[in-house]
Amino acid sequence: MAEKDNQQTDNGIADPDKEVGELVGRLTQPGELEPAERRRLLGRLARSLSTGAKRARETGVGRGRWLADVFLTIAPRIPIRDLHTLSEHHHGLTGEQLADDLVRTAQKATMTVGAIGGALAAAEFAAPPLLLSAPAQLVAETIVVAAIEVKLLAELHEVYGVRVQGTGTQRAVAFTAAWARQRGIDPLAPASVSLALGAATKTALRNRLMRTLGRHLTTFGPFLTGAVAGGALNRVATGKLGQAIRADLRVKGPSLPSSDSPDELSP
Known part of the structure; x- marks a missing residue:
């Protein structure tokens, strides 16, 4: 097994399936990534x-x-x-102010992914043979943006005190299913976790991912128009998701202290 992990293919990727998970984990870690590093990781993810x-x-x-x-x-x-940990990472904020900051941070992250993807696409227009890699780039952008939004949704559940039970994998699947439907998880419905992998959920997830993929087609504009469009569309979509989930969780969870600035974060 160790030999398999260390063995590289011709394109420099040791284990594509494993590397995809590791790269997405790094791209969604808290904190800022240098643009060059984020671009490098997205390129590796596209190849995997x-x-x-x-x-x-x-x-x-x-x-x-x-x-x-x-x-x-x-x-x-x-x-x-x-x-x-969320409060520590966001300067001691709590309640609605913490939720505001989480949505704002997620918007910035998905906007950056869209902008980087658009910039890469602009470079590919200058070198037509590289357009052959375009589909993998779009899929990489889609996966990372979806992961950032699932992370946002899950952490908003923490902020609003809506506890989701189950193993780490069960909770991850439940949050993914909630993202596919753009809704919060009902803590009074225990089956929501155990039934998260049903056929209807898989269909909803597939449809949501394909819609996100379609949104990233805008990055394939000439020069840097795709970068501007991709970043802006991601920011708006993430903001709308944040508003929808927060509205849902305010009903399902305990009330929180109000924020000085409501969650009107989308342009």
């Missing part, structure tokens, strides 16, 4: 995903189903912080 996509095509698996399977595999690697 292209290997998996090739295998999926060979076995006749559709893109939507493959994308959903990939995301369910990496979901448990998304780093979710507890309430105490």
